[in-house]
Amino acid sequence: MSQMTPREIVQELDKHIIGQDEAKRAVAIALRNRWRRVQVDEPLRSEITPKNILMIGPTGVGKTEISRRLARLAKAPFVKVEATKFTEVGYVGREVDSIVRDLMDVSIKMTRENAMSKVRHRAEDSAEERVLDALLPPPSRNVGFTTESEPAAADSDTRQKFRKMLREGKLDDKEIEIEIQAMPVGVEIMAPPGMEEMTSQLQGMFQNLGGNRSAHR
Amino acid sequence: MLDEEELKTQALEAVEQHGIVFLDEIDKVARQSGTQGADVSREGVQRDLLPLVEGSTVNTKYGMVKTDHILFIASGAFNVSKPSDLIPELQGRFPIRVELKSLTTEDFVRILTEPDASLTLQYSALLGTEEVSLEFDEGGVRRLAEVAFHVNENTENIGARRLHTVMERLLETVSFDASDKSGTELTVDATYVDEHLSELSQDEDLSRYIL
Numbered sequence: 001m002s003q004m005t006p007r008e009i010v011q012e013l014d015k016h017i018i019g020q021d022e023a024k025r026a027v028a029i030a031l032r033n034r035w036r037r038v039q040v041d042e043p044l045r046s047e048i049t050p051k052n053i054l055m056i057g058p059t060g061v062g063k064t065e066i067s068r069r070l071a072r073l074a075k076a077p078f079v080k081v082e083a084t085k086f087t088e089v090g091y092v093g094r095e096v097d098s099i100v101r102d103l104m105d106v107s108i109k110m111t112r113e114n115a116m117s118k119v120r121h122r123a124e125d126s127a128e129e130r131v132l133d134a135l136l137p138p139p140s141r142n143v144g145f146t147t148e149s150e151p152a153a154a155d156s157d158t159r160q161k162f163r164k165m166l167r168e169g170k171l172d173d174k175e176i177e178i179e180i181q182a183m184p185v186g187v188e189i190m191a192p193p194g195m196e197e198m199t200s201q202l203q204g205m206f207q208n209l210g211g212n213r214s215a216h217r
Numbered sequence: 218m219l220d221e222e223e224l225k226t227q228a229l230e231a232v233e234q235h236g237i238v239f240l241d242e243i244d245k246v247a248r249q250s251g252t253q254g255a256d257v258s259r260e261g262v263q264r265d266l267l268p269l270v271e272g273s274t275v276n277t278k279y280g281m282v283k284t285d286h287i288l289f290i291a292s293g294a295f296n297v298s299k300p301s302d303l304i305p306e307l308q309g310r311f312p313i314r315v316e317l318k319s320l321t322t323e324d325f326v327r328i329l330t331e332p333d334a335s336l337t338l339q340y341s342a343l344l345g346t347e348e349v350s351l352e353f354d355e356g357g358v359r360r361l362a363e364v365a366f367h368v369n370e371n372t373e374n375i376g377a378r379r380l381h382t383v384m385e386r387l388l389e390t391v392s393f394d395a396s397d398k399s400g401t402e403l404t405v406d407a408t409y410v411d412e413h414l415s416e417l418s419q420d421e422d423l424s425r426y427i428l
Contacts, residue, residue, distance in 0.1 A: 037286075
């Protein structure tokens, strides 16, 4: 979540949108209030509800642009929807609950990206190990009776040498074969309008069915 | 390496505590005074929005999401309808009202030049790929802004988007010829703008269709 002060937010918006200071201030305050609320202790925190904003103005003066820029600044799950896309529950068309579902999808994606950038280093390390394993298969341990006799050989001299070559990029043109988990087969399903929920459930089901096979690459 | 369950919890937390929803075109679901009958996509939608804005629980495939603390920002032109045409309950849920002003010539000048990715920069960069150097001098920008403002006044006011249509029209010839004319330079000044646009901006009927 963004820690920018209202002033900083307005400055950032100023870079892209001319004028409309009142609206900029309002959204900046609203954004900052999100941060403030999180600092407040429970149980008062859950009592504080956001003050929603209504922007009024002719077309083409920056309403949508403000929201687009705000989305980038917010570092929080953000969706923009057109109110005209929805119909009342029970009629053909999207219902408003799907807004929250979309928001949740956005959030999942965001959280995943965050988490991935955190484990990036570890992932690179373990990728390196995998590559080295493939280049120098570890001496098979279950041969005869010598099962326990050579455990520390994993980081032998040759392995170190290969690691060095790998980091220097000398092995870039080598091809290796490793086992990876196959990506679950994606199944796209077209659903009648208003039944998107069912689609996502079906998709999840198909992915589980096909999942967890390994393949060679 | 990623714990899917942990991910879900975090994402859920992020939505409930920090989520922001931008509801565009809210005025289009306001009931126009005078219409009657089944209004499937207007008042009904407003009534459906109510619990969401108010705070309710929505079932998603990642679990139940409480919407109590999601921030809603609604926006609308309210050309035909007024904010007071929204159902009262919904009006009450948007305590902060801000008005955005119509743009002036001065605003247009700034829009053309100041933003990080201003239109003038965009076009210069586009033509730069053909090695045509395109520049806008102060007078040219001002004239362009005036034309845009004038057209907005006399036909439909579409705000800053007018600049796109005007700009596209202004540079139509250059854009077409640029590929054959690499290495040339062009400076857009007031005279250039007048040459290419005055005819159109004077003739109201024509600009209704073209600009």
